[in-house]
Amino acid sequence: MNAPTTSLPGGTWTLGDATVTRFGYGAMQLAGPWVMGPPADHDGALAVLHEAVASGITHIDTSDAYGPRVTNELIREALHPYPESLFIATKVGAVRDAQGGWPTARRPQDLREQVHDNLRSLGVETLDLVNMRMGDAEGPKPGSLAEAFGTLADLQREGLIRHLGVSNATTEQVAEARGIAPIVCVQNMYNLAHRHDDDLIDRLAADGIAYVPFFPLGGFTPLQSDVLSKVAARLRATPMSVALAWLLRRSPNILLIPGTSSAAHLKENIVGAGLSLSDEDMADLETIGR
Ligand SMILES: NC(=O)c1ccc[n+]([C@@H]2O[C@H](COP(=O)([O-])OP(=O)(O)OC[C@H]3O[C@@H](n4cnc5c(N)ncnc54)[C@H](OP(=O)(O)O)[C@@H]3O)[C@@H](O)[C@H]2O)c1
Helix, strand or coil, X not given: CCCCCCCCCCCEEEECCEEEECECEEHHHHCCHHHXXXXXXXXXXXXXXXXXXXXXXXXXXXXXXXECCHHHHHHHHHHCCCCCXXXXXXXXXXXXXXXXXXXXXXXXXXXXHHHXXXXXXXCCCCEEEEXXXXXXXXXXXXXXXXXXXXXXXXXXHCCCEEEEEEECCCHHHHHHHHHHCCCCEEECECXXXXXXXXXXXHHHHHCCCEECCEXXXXXXXXXXXXXXXXXXXXXXXXXXXXXXXXXXXXCCCECECCECCCHHHHHHHHHHHCCCCXXXXXXXXXXXXX
């Protein structure tokens, strides 16, 4: 499992025993509206996944809860048998209810079931990376993750998981997890306008642990900021390009997983993330979210 070189912006990062492109792809948008049910355009969804791999991306983020099962099954349909270089990250800790809600499910038996669901829907014997998702839709919540994360560490020892991470987690939970088993990444919400994790990112970088921001483009509510628009206009680029390029420059341990249901947007985002930001641009962007 190796991608030692890449022409994608940002180069590569080592996640445990794997080298992945820092420019990755988040598959959540491939499911139907509000991440429920199948996509309106099945072939279009497969085309996005083919484009991702054709462009050299080796890191895809997913979850069996997306759809549910929909994005994992699309990934399997499009890409299985998987290229040796492809690293698929998934997450557990929530399931879906009939209304499209995301009820938490973190008892040991829940987590075992979710890991087996992911193995089945992705069609693999070992999951490359499982993030223990904490908190809820409103964000991280305090409280011990020892029982839940300990269950994933057991499943790792049983050979079902290669690497572990935590998601939607507080700084205390990240530290608690690291006391139980090594983690290769933290996946939390972070973007130009939501910078609560600035200190955490720097500490993880010093320890060689990746930080994978979800909602890098603002998620369901696109990033909006006068400063961002001004910098984008100066560079004759889109605000999305600036937001992605800023993340790549913010810290070497940041891995991008922007989501899109469009192959054209994916191509735009790859080009956009390669935008060169001057010190003046960085200084202006620094005023956002402060
Ligand atoms: N751990 C967690 O709790 C958690 C939570 C949420 C998400 N995630 C992961 O993080 C990934 C990224 O988050 P996200 O997909 O929700 O949000 P995002 O990457 O911040 O934004 C995705 C949105 O931006 C739009 N978009 C992307 N590129 C565009 C372009 N070039 N032009 C115009 N619109 C564009 C997409 O619409 P189009 O489809 O029209 O391009 C989509 O609506 C997800 O895919 C998922 O894997 C993890």
